[in-house]
Amino acid sequence: MKKNVVHEILFYLVVIFISLMVLFPFLWMLSSSFKTQTDIIAWPPKLLFTPTLQNYEKVFGEQDFLKYFINSTVVGGLAVGLSLVLGLPAAYSISRFTQRRLALFILLARLMPGISFLMPWYIIFSRLDLMDTYVALVLSHMLIALPIVVWIMSAYFNSIPVELEESAMVDGATRQYAFWAIILPMSGPGIITSVTLSFIFSWNNFMFSQVLSMEKTKTLPIAVYNFVSYAEVDWGGVMAAAVAIMAPAIVLTMIFQKFVVKGLTMGAVKG
């Protein structure tokens, strides 16, 4: 009995310690986003201060972050949507016909440093007059989303017994129909996992948007730099923008957390 209490206390101490380590930068950011520049740089740091909304006014008033929000959402949404359209059948085929080489090839695209794609992309997109369009950004972000969809989903399909489709096909269904009517409805958690992860990766992507977008299609991670000027950093603005950008990602993860963990470990034991 006594041993249990000690265990319990130790357990919570460790939990508190780890949470503090993880949450501290986030809390710091959150509190700084409500501070004035003088309060942010004050030493020793001010724990009690008069909160101000001026940083958020800058983010949504002066800087038009709403536009960047829409850009990021459109790009991320379309890239993930198209990746599902192409990736789900591909993952199904990889899983059922054990196309290891194809799977590896798709993974290779993810393993190559993204910057090596930028030069050719830039040449192609500017010749086609597609610079600063959603088309260029969505296509480039599919490089992020597609491999995630394919890899998570092929592992997920592996965990669904083949017998299910086989019995459907014995009853006269085509493979396409079996995939559509039987496999997909069972794959909810896997699809949610891949959608959540690939959307967040696209949401956070800096490099592709930096080169391929201009004023019209600028995405959020680039827009944060609007607060970084030459020899001057508006820390309050940066923090408020960071909070605004992280909020959707955090909400998305919290809602789908259960599925994400399940989806990621699915097929892990089967190998």
Next chain:
Amino acid sequence: MKKMLTSVVVLLSSLCLSAGAYAQTKEIRVLLANHPYGELLKSQIPEFEKQSGIKVNFESLQESQLTTKLTTEFATKSSSVDVFMTRPLQEGKMFNKNGWYEPLAKYDFSDYPKTVMGVAQAGGAPYLVPLVTEWQVLYYRKDLFKAAGLEVPKTFAELEAAAKKLNSDAVAGIASRGKGAAAVTQLSSYVYNYGGAYIDKGVAVFDKPAAIDAIRYYGKILGSYGPKGVTSMSWENIMPLFQAGKVAMWTDASVFYGQVVDPAKTQIPAADVGIANLPAGPKASSPFIVTSWGIAVANQSKNKEAALKFLDWASSKDLAIKGMLSNITMARTSVWKDPKVVAAVNPGLVATRDHAAEFGNPLDRPYMSAVGEARDQIGELIIESINTKGESAKLPEMAKAKAARVDELLKDAGEYGKP
């Protein structure tokens, strides 16, 4: 029938005419930096469009994003950029070598000091127009100096004595950048004042005794009287300390003056902040004065006429005066004598600028294509010196190795031994 034919011809020709008129409304694409002068240009562009009939599509980018974007666009030869803001010391040499700047033979450069033009040309052929300059100054706390009964230091010996006297547990005597590569620009003026240089005639000379003495002095004052953890500090870390009143003296670029005295950003009263020349060293009083920003026309531009028109306007004296009045230290000499400017700008700023424009050195870093790696090499010497308070016995040997490495970099780029 004939009548109808004529009317069709008239209609067609008038269509052609209007199409011709339409083609004449030119458009140019301009890349600006997130910089106060970029902001100023943005606010004035509608005025330019009205005057010239040229439509300006502009984008504003943070400086390293700007370099990445320009490099990608120019290197792939598919750029649509016509005019861009550029950092001569950071990318000028490389951009010029690649032929990315349009030569500016016809521009009138008579209003720019010689010290400023050094980085705007190669072999007498200018390729960019300097916009903004900055130079090394000493920021100091008038109230603390008064309380300690000190005069503003004029020599390095006095600077060290003042730092020692002002140093306490609560306030650091002196601060300057200590974070390796970032500190190289601020160390430069110390090296010049000791009679040294980073590179001379295309050869690394920062292992010579003059430069070593300067590195030792820099390490000694910062190691002994600098803030804690100074070897990981650049301006982003030191400015807040100064603004919070934790530093008595600070040597850095003049560009920070506006922020140091802005009541919305600082906790010390503006009246307590002084600005003076960097004290003289044993050999000279030659602070750096650099062209931090310039503006240029892209060699790949297909609208050069319109682009040059924009360049003339963006670097005009009228706009430079507007820049001065919003606390930007412009490169043109004449604007520093404009009565409106003289009335508005801090006399300390004017005095230090006059000194730097006359006696200063136009470079604050090893001026070469591989400037980033060269800065890393010199940065390691700075950290070693600060950590040992300037006493390190192996400093000369380290410097020799680092200089040899920088020579190699110069050779790789074909710049070795060339002035």
